[in-house]
Amino acid sequence: MSEARSAPEPVNNAPEPVNEAPARFSNEQAPRNWPTTMMFALTTLAAVVGVPWYGLAHxxxxSSWVWFGVLLVANGMAITCGYHRLFxxxxxxxxPLLRLAYVLFGAMALQNSVLKWSADHRVHHRYIDDPDRDPYCAKRGFWFSHIGWMLRNYPSGNSDMSTVRDLQRDPVVAWQHRHYLAIALAMNIGLPLVIGWITGDIAGMLMLAGVLRLVLSHHFTFFINSLAHMWGGQPYTDENTARDNFVLAFFTHGEGYHNFHHMFAHDYRNGVRAWQWDPSKWFIRAMNGVGLARNLKRVPxxxxxxxLLDAQFRRAERQRARHTGRAQIEQLRKRVAEEYDAFCKAVTTWTDLREQLAQAKRAVAERWEHSTIQMRLRELEYELRFQHRRMRLLQAQLD
Ligand SMILES: [Zn+2]
Ligand SMILES: [Zn+2]
Known part of the structure; x- marks a missing residue:
């Protein structure tokens, strides 16, 4: 069973940046980032032209296809479970062993060091949708948020390393940052070479597990910055562009539930419902089960x-002119708020009773005391189910 504790209040741990607002962005003025542009151009060309040509010719x-799949998943999970949700x-x-695996396979995904990636990402959360400060602001268009932000040295892309002081103290992260290029090259070229040598298909392995894996891994992650801010529902908040999208979640190991994530970034889950496709949360839970991860944070x-209720209120208010009068909406809002308060109080009592029961068991108290508490707990749970059903009915009227 996964160990969990309530998350603290702040949405992320990025402190205020030191710099003042950078100058207004301009796509033309920013100088080209040639190394990154060339890396993307060459790997894309190799994946689109080289891989099919080699496949047809030879x-x-x-085994090369199998390793392509294994390494694609390993890269994706190192980014989602490691770079994103952990760091x-x-x-x-x-x-430390799990952190080491994350920094190795994360470097293989070629998305920069943990430090640089996390600095940019914390700023993205803090200044979401601000075209001057959000490094991959979706309001600057699909191309910019997907890949364009890396192709030129935009002022909004200057990483504020003061936001990652906590990570700089982590020796595994610091080691990866110092030797990033060597690790990235060893993982991208050295590893497929060795596996290809063992399986007897060196060139094929380099094509599939090397090039094609890298290019696909890049774009699956980039979709989170572009499409996950443009396509999908907004069940938790409409105050920013982030969306929940099952299709993206499928390709990104659960990261497609981006609306929830921007609302509750300190929760280790992105697909918070049990049925939502989020292999990253299942992996973290499994690591917790074998003792490699702990203190999994969950939003109550x-x-x-x-x-969810607040977002529904806002939607209902926007539609009120069409469906119902303002007075009715206000009345409904009041009823839901009352039900919600009663529900919260009942759950607090339930939590207290559970604690009392645990204490009574520890103190080896009288048997009758156990059964009295257990009886009250059962009654309360019965009542809670009814309260929850009433809230759901009221919510349905709001939609
Ligand atoms: Zn985002
Ligand atoms: Zn995030």
Missing amino acids: GFHA AHSTYDAH WFRIQRA
Whole structure:
């Protein structure tokens, strides 16, 4: 069973940046970032032209396809579970061995060091949708937020390293930052070479597990900055561009539930519902099960319900002219708020009773005392189910 504790209040741990607002952005004035542009151009060309040509001319071993899949998933998970949820948002603690795996396979995804990636990402959360400060602001268009922000040295892309002081103290992260280029090259070229040598398909392995894996891994992650801010629903908040999108979640190991994530960035889950496709949360939970991850942070369920209700109120208010009068909406809002308060109080009592029961068990108290508390708990749970159903009915009227 996963160990969990309530998350603290702040949404992220990025302190205020030191710099004042940079100059207004201009796509033309920013100088070209040639190394990054060339890297993207060459790897894309190799993936689009080189890989199909090689496949048609020579064919690929099945093992090269298998390793392509394995490394694609390993890169993706190192970015989502490691770079994003562990390092950038500190949503749990991880054993050094797990952190080492994250920095190795994260460097293989070629998205810069943990420090640089996390600095940019913390600023993205803090200044979301601000075209001058959000490094991959979706309001500057699909191309810019997807890849364009890396192709030129925009003022908004200057990483504020003062936001990652906590990570600089982590020896594994610091080691990766110091030797980033060597690690990235060893993982991208050295590893496929060695595996290809073992399986007897060196060139095929370099094509599939090297090039094609890298290019696909890049774009799956980049979709989170572009499409996940443009396409999908906004069940938790409409105060920013982030969206929840199942299709993106499927390709990005759960990161597509981006609306929830921007609302509750300190939760280790992105797909918060049990049925939502979020292999990253399952992996983190599994690591917790084997003792490599602990202190998994979760937003209390009631706060999530509150956010859902608030978002529904706002939607209902926008539609009130069409469907119902303002007075009715106000009345409905009051009833839901009352139900919600009663529900929260009942749950607090329930939590207290559970604690009392645990204490009574520890103190080896009288048997009757156990059963009295257990009976009250059962009654309360019965009542809670009814309260929840009433809230759902009221919510349905708001939609
Ligand atoms: Zn985002
Ligand atoms: Zn994030």
